[in-house]
Amino acid sequence: MQKEFRYSTEIMADVFRIKLPLPGRKPGPVNAYLFKGEEMTLMDTGMRQSASLLRKALREHGLDFCDIRKIVITHGHPDHYGAARKIVKAGGARVYASAADQGLIESGRDISLRQYGKFLELLGVPQSVSLLLRMLSVLFQMMAGNCPVHQIIREGDEIGIGKYCAKIIETPGHSRGSICLFLEKEETLFCGDTLIEHITPNAFMMLEEKEKLPVRISQDEFYASLEKIRKLSPSRIFSAHGKAMTDAEKLIAGYKRAFALRKEKVLSIVRDGETNVYKTARRLFPDLGGLRLPLELFLAISEVYTTMQVLERERKILFDSSNGLLKVTCYEDA
Numbered sequence: 377m378q379k380e381f382r383y384s385t386e387i388m389a390d391v392f393r394i395k396l397p398l399p400g401r402k403p404g405p406v407n408a409y410l411f412k413g414e415e416m417t418l419m420d421t422g423m424r425q426s427a428s429l430l431r432k433a434l435r436e437h438g439l440d441f442c443d444i445r446k447i448v449i450t451h452g453h454p455d456h457y458g459a460a461r462k463i464v465k466a467g468g469a470r471v472y473a474s475a476a477d478q479g480l481i482e483s484g485r486d487i488s489l490r491q492y493g494k495f496l497e498l499l500g501v502p503q504s505v506s507l508l509l510r511m512l513s514v515l516f517q518m519m520a521g522n523c524p525v526h527q528i529i530r531e532g533d534e535i536g537i538g539k540y541c542a543k544i545i546e547t548p549g550h551s552r553g554s555i556c557l558f559l560e561k562e563e564t565l566f567c568g569d570t571l572i573e574h575i576t577p578n579a580f581m582m583l584e585e586k587e588k589l590p591v592r593i594s595q596d597e598f599y600a601s602l603e604k605i606r607k608l609s610p611s612r613i614f615s616a617h618g619k620a621m622t623d624a625e626k627l628i629a630g631y632k633r634a635f636a637l638r639k640e641k642v643l644s645i646v647r648d649g650e651t652n653v654y655k656t657a658r659r660l661f662p663d664l665g666g667l668r669l670p671l672e673l674f675l676a677i678s679e680v681y682t683t684m685q686v687l688e689r690e691r692k693i694l695f696d697s698s699n700g701l702l703k704v705t706c707y708e709d710a
Contacts, residue, residue, distance in 0.1 A: 383433035396422030403617040411538025423458035442467030449473040450568025451551040452480030454520035461521030476553030484517040500652040549598025565610035
């Protein structure tokens with residue numbers, strides 16, 4: 377008979393999902409995964425503030441932070457690596473992550489606040505709003521104790537996690553260095569934030585310290601990553617948020633439909649004469665407000681800008697940043 381636990385749920389033999397709280401309604405609690413075996417492994421850790429709950433979940437299994445040998449971070453967002461430092465300090469666990477997200481995990485940011493502010497100014501974000509968004513960046517840092525990445529993992533690497541062997545699948549888009557773990561024999565994918573059953577994950581802007589505008593096109597990378605997952609044909613998919621999934625093909629098709637609709641809406645606003653990224657975001661999401669306003673604004677601006685990157689590649693719009701403000705126009709109007 378399967379033993380029941382208060383803080384964790386067995387999802388397959390010796391693999392347990394641990395739900396850890398996050399503020400706000402979406403995306404909902406973050407799922408950390410405990411893989412029990414000779415090398416006790418955690419996949420993601422939740423925020424620093426939820427470390428005590430994570431410890432309670434481990435103690436249900438007769439474990440503590442000092443028993444964890446590996447921490448595999450799916451990507452460098454604070455709800456996924458926030459408690460890693462506490463675990464490492466307790467017992468010397470080794471942190472595994474991609475090279476592309478190493479900077480986020482080790483320092484809490486990939487670009488300076490100054491460069492971030494310059495980019496927001498370029499998008500037409502008012503100074504008062506820009507200050508809110510930069511404060512949000514500081515808040516994110518408070519959610520995580522930064523820690524060194526001991527082992528870089530790359531596409532095709534195989535690592536032991538508990539009693540299982542996992543292959544690393546690089547799936548950039550949601551972040552520069554997002555990864556999934558594929559248990560090939562079990563046809564099971566642990567996908568981080570690359571697939572979520574109840575929402576479409578954000579493909580965040582990939583800003584550069586020495587570039588005025590992002591070079592990488594997040595949405596293109598995200599959908600290329602989804603195609604890679606589709607070809608794997610996993611039977612089971614465990615996400616970092618929400619329920620387990622079985623039909624990757626259906627979910628990805630839904631994402632594509634939603635993105636196609638988003639592109640049309642953004643293009644329609646530009647055709648209507650709007651040339652400012654920030655104002656386009658406010659028109660596309662007119663109901664933003666409340667306590668989550670800074671986060672929702674960041675998500676809206678990111679969604680609009682990364683969508684515009686694809687529209688520019690498709691030669692439907694043009695970017696012009698020669699006058700210190702990014703101007704967006706329809707290609708046919710140029």
